[in-house]
Amino acid sequence: MKFTLNGKRVDVEAHPMKRLLDVLREECGLTGTKEGCGEGECGACTILLDGEPVNSCLIPFAQVRAARVKTIEGLKGKHPLQDAFVTEGGAQCGICTPGMILAAAALSKDATLEEIRLGLAGNLCRCTGYEGIYRAIRKAKRKTRRATH
Amino acid sequence: MRTAISSLALLEPKSVREALVMLRDEGPLVPLAGCTDVYVNLNFGTLPQKRFLNLWALDELRRIEMRHGALSIGALATYTRMIRSTLVRKRLPILAAASREVGGAQIQNRGTLGGNIANASPAGDTLPVLAAAEAILVLRSAGGTRRVPFNSFYTGYRKSVARPDELIVAVEVPPVPGRQWFRKVGTRAAQAISKVVMAAVRASRPRIALGSVAPTVIRLPRTEAVLSGGGSVEEAREILSGEIQPIDDMRSTAEYRRRVCQNLLEQFWSETA
Numbered sequence: 001m002k003f004t005l006n007g008k009r010v011d012v013e014a015h016p017m018k019r020l021l022d023v024l025r026e027e028c029g030l031t032g033t034k035e036g037c038g039e040g041e042c043g044a045c046t047i048l049l050d051g052e053p054v055n056s057c058l059i060p061f062a063q064v065r066a067a068r069v070k071t072i073e074g075l076k077g078k079h080p081l082q083d084a085f086v087t088e089g090g091a092q093c094g095i096c097t098p099g100m101i102l103a104a105a106a107l108s109k110d111a112t113l114e115e116i117r118l119g120l121a122g123n124l125c126r127c128t129g130y131e132g133i134y135r136a137i138r139k140a141k142r143k144t145r146r147a148t149h
Numbered sequence: 150m151r152t153a154i155s156s157l158a159l160l161e162p163k164s165v166r167e168a169l170v171m172l173r174d175e176g177p178l179v180p181l182a183g184c185t186d187v188y189v190n191l192n193f194g195t196l197p198q199k200r201f202l203n204l205w206a207l208d209e210l211r212r213i214e215m216r217h218g219a220l221s222i223g224a225l226a227t228y229t230r231m232i233r234s235t236l237v238r239k240r241l242p243i244l245a246a247a248s249r250e251v252g253g254a255q256i257q258n259r260g261t262l263g264g265n266i267a268n269a270s271p272a273g274d275t276l277p278v279l280a281a282a283e284a285i286l287v288l289r290s291a292g293g294t295r296r297v298p299f300n301s302f303y304t305g306y307r308k309s310v311a312r313p314d315e316l317i318v319a320v321e322v323p324p325v326p327g328r329q330w331f332r333k334v335g336t337r338a339a340q341a342i343s344k345v346v347m348a349a350v351r352a353s354r355p356r357i358a359l360g361s362v363a364p365t366v367i368r369l370p371r372t373e374a375v376l377s378g379g380g381s382v383e384e385a386r387e388i389l390s391g392e393i394q395p396i397d398d399m400r401s402t403a404e405y406r407r408r409v410c411q412n413l414l415e416q417f418w419s420e421t422a
Contacts, residue, residue, distance in 0.1 A: 015154045015155065015157070016159045017154055017159050017191075019150055019188070022150065038150070038189075038192040038193070039193070040255065040256055041340055043253065043255055049258075052229070052254075053254050053255050055185075055255045055256070055259075058184050058185050058188040058189070059184060059259070060181065060184060062159055062161060062203050062205075063203065063205045103255070106254070118254075118339075119254055121339030122256060122339060122340055123253070124340075
């Protein structure tokens with residue numbers, strides 16, 4: 001089945017009911033996407049589907065036909081959010097981090113703290129208490145705003 | 150995932166027409182929209198069904214438009230689409246409000262109005278809104294289309310009048326007279342299943358609907374009658390208590406739910422005065 005994965009057209013064979021999460025990790029070898037709860041509560045498996053954050057544990061592979069999928073690997077370690085999560089202590093154990101970063105990447109560069117909190121309401125972190133995460137996202141968004149002015 | 154994938158089959162229609170023929174000739178099939186409920190059960194191995202029908206590609210079910218004076222919302226409209234829709238925000242702002250309180254962004258991007266109805270949970274966030282708005286469900290089968298008032302759709306806990314060969318294709322909302330009100334009470338603002346959810350309309354005959362306090366979403370005809378007859382809100386609180394059947398469960402207690410429902414009624418009445 002054909003779709004776009006991190007900017008590249010790919011053709012992947014898997015059962016149409018297999019979870020997108022498992023196809024990414026097993027067929028595509030991209031293990032940056034994590035499984036947390038497996039029921040859409042924690043957001044650890046968040047990826048961007050046609051630019052919008054979704055839980056890849058709740059998506060049958062058949063539903064990504066012809067769609068654009070972006071995983072944490074698609075940010076190539078160079079995204080301002082990734083840098084800011086390191087410098088601001090936005091990551092501790094790291095399981096929630098790829099999902100947090102992708103949910104944050106979908107937010108506008110002008111997002112307010114309130115909008116950031118709402119945008120990340122579907123991503124749970126049991127380590128940081130969220131303050132480091134919000135700090136990192138605000139820093140990265142400021143950097144993006146400056147770069148685009 | 151605790152369900153063996155190899156035991157599952159997925160049918161992929163290219164049109165609604167084809168989907169309806171599959172439902173008639175190859176059923177029983179579980180229709181799949183955004184999968185935010187179905188895949189939870191698949192992941193936990195608690196879904197007995199093995200054959201599914203993928204509706205996600207059927208864009209004709211995504212339209213939000215005015216039809217003959219009613220707001221028509223396609224069954225595949227996601228919560229995100231409803232939140233962003235100027236028509237929904239203008240005609241039925243409590244549906245946008247309910248959509249904002251479903252899950253988080255990830256769930257809002259996939260979960261659909263048709264899915265919320267078909268899943269038939271007594272706690273479905275949009276269901277009291279549809280009950281208070283006196284929405285009409287458009288059910289289609291290979292044999293034709295019928296319209297069923299939302300308030301006579303459910304017949305019991307997770308049971309409805311829909312036949313296995315029918316699809317919910319759209320929801321039609323006639324103009325709502327009066328001020329709309331919505332409140333969800335849960336453990337947390339996001340990602341929480343409601344303890345109690347209320348939608349109401351302040352019209353000459355007020356409309357009050359509640360979720361999570363009975364086997365299905367319910368309207369409160371006796372409470373509504375007290376208020377439209379000029380009765381006091383204290384009197385209405387008492388009558389309300391006799392119209393609901395809340396239970397103790399993992400999310401809350403019957404006693405708490407009863408008290409919260411009465412308080413919500415009072416809040417609705419004072420805020421829309």
